[in-house]
Amino acid sequence: MDARSEKQERWDRRMETPLMVSSLLYLAGYAVRVLAPHLAQVWLDLCLAVTLSAWAVFVVDYAVRFRLSGLGPLRFVRSHFLGTVVVLLPLLRPLEMVKIYERVQRRRDQPRLTLYARVMAYSSLTVALLGFAGALAVYQRERGAPGATIRTFGDSVWWAAETLTTVGYGDVTPVTPVGRTIAVGLMACGIALLGAVTGSFSSWLIQTFTREDEKRPPGDFPGA
Structure with missing residues (x-):
């Protein structure tokens, strides 16, 4: 494994929990804003801040992965298509939980x-x-x-x-x-x-x- 791959592996491990938590918080904050629109404005603003912060975590993770990959923009988008779509489309951000769970199971080689x-x-x-x-x-x-x-x-x-x-x-x-x-x-x-x-x-x-x-x-x- 070369130095670039090792850095990517370390970054993947470091971001597993933040991405999982961000996915859950994004879905929870969005659900509250949609299902409880009559809450006090302060709570609605808090939920909006939570969803935006979660989205920012996805953007930062995507940017770091792009930098560590050493690929050009088009090649990176093609090889990380799902990650690109998750960053652009809010609807798909909760699906990051499925990808992270599979990656954790595969790396730890637990019984599956x-x-x-x-x-x-x-x-x-x-x-x-x-x-x-x-x-x-x-x-x-x-x-x-x-x-x-x-x-x-x-x-x-x-x-x-x-x-x-x-x-x-x-x-x-x-x-x-x-x-x-x-x-x-x-x-x-x-x-x-x-x-x-x-x-x-x-x-x-x-x-x-x-x-x-x-x-x-x-x-x-x-x-x-």
């Missing part, structure tokens, strides 16, 4: 689930975080909008569940440009995550049945 179980577990966690953040963002934009069908946070959660699972009943839909833009992103993520879970489950079933067939004595098959 099988590949298929990990895909399903991390996909479920991603869906939960993305669905909650998406529901908050859409509810913030849709409530009070002319002709809106998403009037409560419960409506927004129901809509997010419909969208991420690609069911799409159409009983509640966003009407604002920002709301529809978020909807497109959730649709794309829902399709990708559903495909990952379905593919992993199918692969696990095939592997399980193959092992069972290999254990059977020759000629001991149905219809033989």
Whole structure:
């Protein structure tokens, strides 16, 4: 491992806890501002300060990683696409928790689930975080909008569940440009995550049945 890689590894370890805490604080501060808009202004300002501070941690981490990488801007963006998107799109910042958890588990070489179980577990966690953040963002934009069908946070959660699972009943839909833009992103993520879970489950079933067939004595098959 060269000196640059060692510096990056040390920085990764140093930033694991701050990034995890920042992800949680960002989601908590944003949720309070959306779900409790009638709080005293001082508390709303405090929540705004918390979310901005959390975002600043992401920006600093991104800038340091860029400096330590030694790559040009375009190459760095291509090789750290998720990190770039997390910095630019507030909706995805809570997903940093999933990435950090996986990195910690991999580095410490702790007992982990099988590949298929990990895909399903991390996909479920991603869906939960993305669905909650998406529901908050859409509810913030849709409530009070002319002709809106998403009037409560419960409506927004129901809509997010419909969208991420690609069911799409159409009983509640966003009407604002920002709301529809978020909807497109959730649709794309829902399709990708559903495909990952379905593919992993199918692969696990095939592997399980193959092992069972290999254990059977020759000629001991149905219809033989």
